[in-house]
Structures are given as C-alpha cells and as structure tokens.
Amino acid sequence: MIRVQNLSKQYGQTMAVDNISFEVAEGDNLILLGTSGCGKTTTLKMLNRLIEPTAGKIWIGGEDVTAQQPELLRQNIGYVLQNNGLFPHYTVADNIAIVPGLLKWDKEKTQNRTHELLQKLHLSTDLLSKYPAQLSGGQQQRVGLARALITNAPVLLMDEPFGALDNITRTKIQEEFKELDELQRKTIVMVTHDVHEAFELGNRIAIMDKGQIVQMGTPAQLLFKPENDFIRNFLKTQRLQLELKAITLHDVWYSLPSANNVPVASLELDTNENIWRAMQYLKGDVKHIMIKSPQTNEVKLVTFEQLMAAYHQYQNTLPA
C-alpha cells in the first residue's frame, strides 16, 4: 500500500532522514518510534508532501506521489497533526468540514458524515458551534481525528496524536482508537516517542535513530529478536509490561486451560488482544474473562493467575 525507497531529507549539514526504505501493507498500522530529532515527523510529512524529499521515492496505492498534485494527494490522505492542529478561529463544525469544502461536498453530505463521526467518537453535537479553545484536550483530539476521517481516505497519517493528553485520557482514547471500526480497514502510519503507545497500537514498529531505521518488525520481533544493543536498550524500561503487550492471547492459547462451562455474562475478548489488555479487565469483581478463538470458535475462561502462568510458559519457549 505504501512503499518508500531510499528516502532522504537533508537540511544543510543535517541528514534529517537518511536513506530509509520500508513498506506498509494495506490495513497495517506502522509506528515510527524514536527519541526527539530522529526524523519521525520529517518522514511522515514526506508521505503527503508537506516536505519534499532530497532523494528517494514514495508510492501510495501503487502511485508515485511525486507525480501527483500535492493538494490532490493530501485530499486522499487523512492527517492528524501534532497537538491537533485545529484552526482556533474556526468552529468545530468548520474545522471538520475543511476537506469536504475543498471537495465541494454539498451541505447535507458533510453534515451527515460529521454527525456519524461525532457519534462514533463519543462527541456531542452541542460542540459543533464551539471553538477549539472551549474544548478539553481529549475532545480536541477527537475533533482532530474526525477531521482526518471525514472523507474516509484509505491512508491515515498521525503525528503524536495523543501527545498532549494526560495519562488517563490518553489510555482511554488509545482504547477507543483500537476499537474504532473506521480505523480497522485503514493503512496507518503513526509517529510517537512513547514506547508503550507504540506497543499498544502498532502491529509493526520502525525504531529510528539519527535519520535511519535501526530495526523494523512486530513488537515481539523487536523485543525478543533485537538486532543490536541500541534496540535492546531502547526497550529496556518496563520490560515486563512491554512483553505482556507484545504477546497476544493467540500466542499463549495452547497453555490456557479449556473451559467446561462459561457463565453467560462473561466478558469476551478475542485472541488478537494482547495479554496486558486482558489483564486490565481482571480487576475488582471480575475474576474471569472469556477468550474466544476467531479461527475455531473455541472458548476458554481464564483468571489473572492463569494468564500469568501462560505468559511464563511462553517465555520459557523463547531463545535465551
């Protein structure tokens, strides 16, 4: 879906992006992860030509992006800017309607789609006449997302979309983000410097340093097969939590006990979820969760202790 080949951006003596190549398959969610100044935003902005590369090629949906008018290209790529990028003197409705305006959508079409998105993003229609400064950080973030999703473009670029939020709001919006049906089918490239966010939201992660991609892979590949000490050190903090996020229920399925009978009201997760997320549900009165395999429809009922035991068993199968 997205193919980048030998892409570079040079500013004077600085190689902001230094000869990187990668591909993002349709429907994948690639995270560009790295410390400040490593070239993440420059890479992202070259994808929709907000920055022109010094060298290299980019294809989106098989088309060379340099062969397209930048304005037309951008109408077909959703973009969530760092710190929302909402226009302060536009109302929420006008912010969301920017691209439909350029595309000359009629009023009714824009309104219907806006209302559909507000509902999906848990925003009240009362906010439509307000200005960004009158909204909370979480609401602003959701409006920024609505604006990027309005035309249902197949590709979505996101630059530190949750960066400005407090921890609780951030976790809540990340969870909603994972569940939003509009995002399931999209090809997403997202920039963050937060390792945990990357492990929570990405199915592929590219760790960058000094304008280069040091290693790219699934969270589990990066964690369990790091190519060098840079990657090992990068993923050193809160390692247990990262491992629980990198291992899916599918990975430990074989070591979870089978269920004989399942209470009707049990909370149900599917095996694509990671262990960390499953554990978040096992708090307070919730002693069991039901896990269902989408492949076989087999169901298991597990406790926190059983999940932890399955994780340890899985860990023992990894190369030392």
Ligand SMILES: Nc1ncnc2c1ncn2[C@@H]1O[C@H](COP(=O)(O)OP(=O)(O)OP(=O)(O)O)[C@@H](O)[C@H]1O
């Ligand atoms: N317009 C510019 N002119 C000169 N140097 C630039 C320009 N834009 C970026 N750079 C430099 O290029 C490098 C990469 O910047 P970039 O913004 O892509 O990093 P980043 O990883 O996104 O950082 P952050 O997380 O802080 O946003 C940095 O050294 C930065 O100082």
